[in-house]
Amino acid sequence: MRRSVLLAALSTALPAVAFAGPASDAVKFFYVPAVKFEADAQYRDRFTVPVTKLFDLNDQATKKNPDQVACIDFDPGLDAQDFDQKTVSNTLKLSETVDGDTAQVVASFKLFADGDDSQREMHWSLKQDDGKWKVSDIASKTSDWTLSQLECMAGQDPE
Secondary structure (H helix, E strand, O other): OHHHHHHHHHHHHOOOOOOOOHHHHHHHOOOOOOOOOOOOHHHHHHEOOOHHHHHHHHHHHHHHOOOOOOOOOOEOOOOEOOOOHHHHHHHOEEEEEEEOOEEEEEEEEEOOOOOOOOEEEEEEEEEEEOOEEEEEEEEEOOOOEEHHHOOOOOOOOOO
16 A cells, blocks of 8 residues: 555656656657667558558668668657667657547657757657557657658659
């Protein structure tokens, strides 16, 4: 009993670092305990169109020219190639806004403990699909890009 009272007191005393709910949990998966590369085929079921189209084109480009950089040459969830896992894990803050079967999750974190350009703010768009939150887009507010707007021509034959 005493332990549950202490946990309840701690949970209300903690800042907004706590994860907001199921939509945030879908995003948290890509950051902790280890950062996962969103475009990896094993995570494809966690996404919806239009992002899955880009990932498919990225796969085609990789198969067509395995020695060349494909369309996605960075980690979209980090807006970077390099990072320190401990720093990402320790600084990650997620907040969500749910509107019916759509949600926006803002992930803010640092890539490294030091460095002025280490701070990131990523906006994840999610949709409910068969009772599960799936990612429909990722946008970097830090670098001003949206994943669904990136072009990937490497996997396509010229017309």
